[in-house]
Amino acid sequence: MKKTPMYMKVYRLVVKRIESNIYPVDSLLPPEPELQEEFQISRTTVRKAMELLAHDGYVTIKQGLGTRVNDRKAMSQLLNYVSSFSETLKRRGCVVTIGEAFFSRVEADAERADILEIKPGSELYYLRRVIQSDGRPVAIAENYLIPRFVPGMADDYQSITSLYQYLEKKWGITIESAFDRITAKAAEKDEAETLGLLQGAPLLVDRRITYTMGTAFEAVTLTIDAKSYEFGISTKGRLS
The missing domain is CATH 3.40.1410.10 (Chorismate lyase-like)
Incomplete structure (x- = not known):
């Protein structure tokens, strides 16, 4: 059985937190260094998870402003x-x-x-x-x-x-x-x-x-x- 990549584990956990309102709509996700420390992963892995979240519409990444949680039911x-x-x-x-x-x-x-x-x-x-x-x-x-x-x-x-x-x-x-x-x-x-x-x-x-x-x-x-x-x-x- 293939091992689940770490970025995918982070992705799924963040999705779960968004859907359970731990990270509410319009809030900012914790900054990259904080996520790196929590999950004990590299900056590259964090970014890969964030990019996947953005691709799937869960968040919007804005340079210098952070990663904001989207309202996926807004549209x-x-x-x-x-x-x-x-x-x-x-x-x-x-x-x-x-x-x-x-x-x-x-x-x-x-x-x-x-x-x-x-x-x-x-x-x-x-x-x-x-x-x-x-x-x-x-x-x-x-x-x-x-x-x-x-x-x-x-x-x-x-x-x-x-x-x-x-x-x-x-x-x-x-x-x-x-x-x-x-x-x-x-x-x-x-x-x-x-x-x-x-x-x-x-x-x-x-x-x-x-x-x-x-x-x-x-x-x-x-x-x-x-x-x-x-x-x-x-x-x-x-x-x-």
């Missing part, structure tokens, strides 16, 4: 109301930025034409963004929109953080409802590189159709780092 979205990914993050106190943004005009394929009730080959606006929370990439958003609803998006896309707020404030669109289909997948190479994950890491994929005045105007695929986000569903009553 939680309830599905009983319509909210964008970035709005959810902001409500939880996260600083949301866009790592990169790409805009183009594309032709609707058969699937998206069917979803948006338009003819195949019709023009759509395609917006791809990497969404960052507190400086860390957490999701890739790919939006397909019907141009007549957002005619000036080509000029604005680089400044958009919350798409829904942009649609409401700039174009007066009332977002009435949405249909979400959520699945899980393993990160492919390009997704892993974009999100700073290992290839094969777990991802959540939220495919949403958004409606205004009873009309579907947007189809979005949101690919999310599964270790740092969750969806909650509120239900009531029984189906008879």
